[in-house]
Amino acid sequence: MKYRLLLLLVFTTTAYLSASAQSARTRTNIDFNWRFHLGDINNAQYPSFHDSHWERLDLPHDFSMEGKYDSSNSRANAFLPGGTCWYRKTIDWNKDWTGKLVFIQFDGVYMNSRLWINGHFLGERVNGYIGFRFNLTPYLKEGKNILAVRVDNSKIPSARWYTGSGIYRHVWLITTDKIHIAHNGTYVRTPETTEHAAGVLLTAVIDNASGSRVPVVVTSAIVNKEGKEVAESKLxxxxxxxxxxxxxxxxxxxxxxxxxxxxxxxxxxxxIEAHHRIQDIYTTPFGIRQLTFSPVSGFKLNGKPVKFRGVCDHQSISPVGAAVPDDMIHYRLGMLKKMGCNAIRTSHNPRSPVFYNMCDTMGIMVMDEAFDGWDHTKAKYDYGLYWNKQLPGGQVEWKKDLTDFIKRDRNHPCVVIWSQGNEVWGYEKELNVQKEIYEVFHTLDSTRPVTQAWADKKYLDIAGFNANGEQRDDLEKFHQAHPDMPMIGTEMPHTRQTRGVYRTMAAFNPWDKPYPWTRSKDSAKKAAAHYPLENLSDHEIFTQYDPRYASGYDNQTLNISIREAYKQVQRDPFFMGEFRWT
Known part of the structure; x- marks a missing residue:
């Protein structure tokens, strides 16, 4: 309901304006009535190509979910196939576009997408989690316009988890006047905030594509949730x-x-007004709050201590795969909220824009994670292969993706921490890379700290703990050695449970195999470092379950139980909380 209210408020804040003013910018969903072909095919980018025999479908779409499960497929991709495919969409010319700019915006295409309009190549995007857009204006014509998209996720595994394949997020057609707010062109922050008053700073990027210098008046008004104007300025x-x-x-x-x-x-x-005419109307949702991160007292939100009760969460949902309907995202977030969860780590990639909108209005804090690994692959064909790919204009792939990611998400009040990577093994040997990433974050957003999962040194603001924080005294020892470094459990505890499967005998492993330290020479020392797990009976009562499935009780884990882990969170004021895996 709160998410629907957000949409209503965004609409009602501009409802009093004239129809001609509202048409200065339009944003139209074009998810419906696409043509799809699985497999590669020659010349599908050209308007003369006949696609009437192709499948007709609506987006979002994950074509991997339509494939057959097979043990020859990658386990990381849930034993489902990847592949190459084409999408085509007919866009009818609208006479209202005369003299305007027309953009196509994709919220996410997995992966290696290439786009054409009427046979003209628009560009490509490797990253499957970052939205992008292209200017269609120079290539549009009256009548029918053919948009063609080629997607290539044929090299599997392209990640260590299920990615899906295809145009699996929303697609939008956006029109503006030639004078307009640039894409993701506003940045709102509240550096001085109390319950009595808040200072709000706005930076906006205006794109003047008119070809000449133009005097304009920029009016910015802050509107509250009831639609009441609470501050205004004219420049x-x-x-x-x-x-x-x-x-x-x-x-x-x-x-x-x-x-x-x-x-x-x-x-x-x-x-934006020029020549006695409204050129653009642009609404930026934001929240007013104060974030404090202390190595002594932990995390405070608006001056009050708060512990992160978070989860690590991948975006896919069975049985729809990566093409998750908005209602299912909302339902999942609602369930987590009811369970007492107050935060989500977006392991290990950016989410869809609608996810952040919902977290804003439902009240769920987000640790926003940009990457899994960096310039070295973790999966055979993952993003690391493209990390340093040179792009037109001299930029490299990772920096463009990171820049777009930060600019897209930095106005969301739900986003309270950035994460620059997950278990980047050997990062200590390439601190120059870590430094570059860290500096991009703080150049584009000075209001949030940066962490890194399983990393505790050099270019980060908060030390992130995964399994390295799950044994006795791990956290206390680090705090004593680094009293000036804030600490958070980016991925802990590692407990794995299967709904409907139960065991009364405890185990330090989800598959009932001997834990490695039980076979080592110093097994007694290593065993003492673990918190004990209590057996619930003298012998196993539930013997009917496949041993590969973990127990639904809190008695089967990697290092520490859920209850013992949360005792640490409550006990140590310097420890800000945890994001449970998974």
């Missing part, structure tokens, strides 16, 4: 051609502070 600006940066500031009296208990949202409505 006269002389725009140069190309991109222009503007800055503004506001004071909001007696703000409603964002928190998981009260996820109150605000909206900055930015209106």
């Amino acid at each position: 006269p600006v002389l725009l140069d051609t190309g991109l222009n940066n503007i800055s503004d500031s506001f004071i909001v009296q007696h703000p409603s502070l964002w928190s998981p208990q009260h996820p109150d949202m605000y909206y900055v409505k930015t209106v």
Whole structure:
């Protein structure tokens, strides 16, 4: 209900404007009525190609889920196939587009996508988790326009988990005037916040594609969740051609502070006027809250101590795979919220835009993770192969992806911590890479700390603990050695449970195999480092289950039980909380 309210509020904040003003910017979902062909095929990018025999479908779409399970397929991809495919979509010319700019925006395509409009190559995107858009304007014509998309996820495994394949997120058609707010072109922050007043800073990038300098008036108004205007500012600006940066500031009296208990949202409505005409209307949702991370007292939200009760969560949902309907995302978040979860780590990649919108309005904090690994592969054909790929203009793949990721998500109040990687083995030997990533985060967003899963040194703000924080005294010893470093459980505890499967005999392994330390020379020492697991009976009562499935009780784990792990969270004020795997 709160997510629907967000959509309603975004609409009602501009409802009083005239119809012509509202048409200055349009955003239309075009998920419906696509053509699809599984397999590669020649010349499918050209308008003359006949696709009437292709399958007709709606997006989002994960073609791997339509394949056959086979042991010859990669286990990482759930024994489902990858492949190459084509999508085509007919876009009818709209006379209202005359004199405007028309963009196509994809929220996510997995992976190696290449796009054409009317046979003209628009560009490509390797990363399957980052949204992207292209300008269609120069290539559109009256009548029928053919958009073609080639997707290549034929090299499997391309990750260590199920990725899905295809256009598995929403697609949008966006129109603007030639003077408009650039893509992801606003940045809102609240550096000084109390319950009495909040300072709000706005930076906006205006794209002037008119070909000449233009005087404009930029009006920005802050609107609360009831649609009431609480602050406003007008700036006269002389725009140069190309991109222009503007800055503004506001004071909001007696703000409603964002928190998981009260996820109150605000909206900055930015209106650009030139020549007595509205050129653009752009709404930026944001929240007013204060984040404090201390190596002594842990995490505080709006001045109050808060422990992260989080989970690590992959985006796919059986049986729809990666093409998860919005309602299912909302349902999953609602279940987690009811269970007492207040945070999610997006292991190990960016999520869809709708996920963050829902977390904003439902009150779920997010550790937003950009990458799994960096320039070395973890899976045979993963993103590490493309890390340093050179792009037009001299940029490299990882830096463009990271830049787009940060700019997309930095206005969301739910995002409280950035994660720059997960278990990047050997990162200590390439601190130059870590430093580059860290600096991009802090250049584009100065308001949030950066962590890294299973990393405790050099270029990060918060030490991240995975299994390296699950044995006796791990956390205390680190805190004593590094009293100035904040600490968080990025991936702990590692407990694995199967719904409906139970065992009364405890085990330090989900598959009932001997734990490695029980066979070592110093087994007694290593065993003493583990928290004990208690047997619930003298012998196993439930013998009917396949031993490969883990117990649903809290008595089968990698190092530490859920209860013992949370005792650590409650006991140590310097430890900010944990994100349970998985």
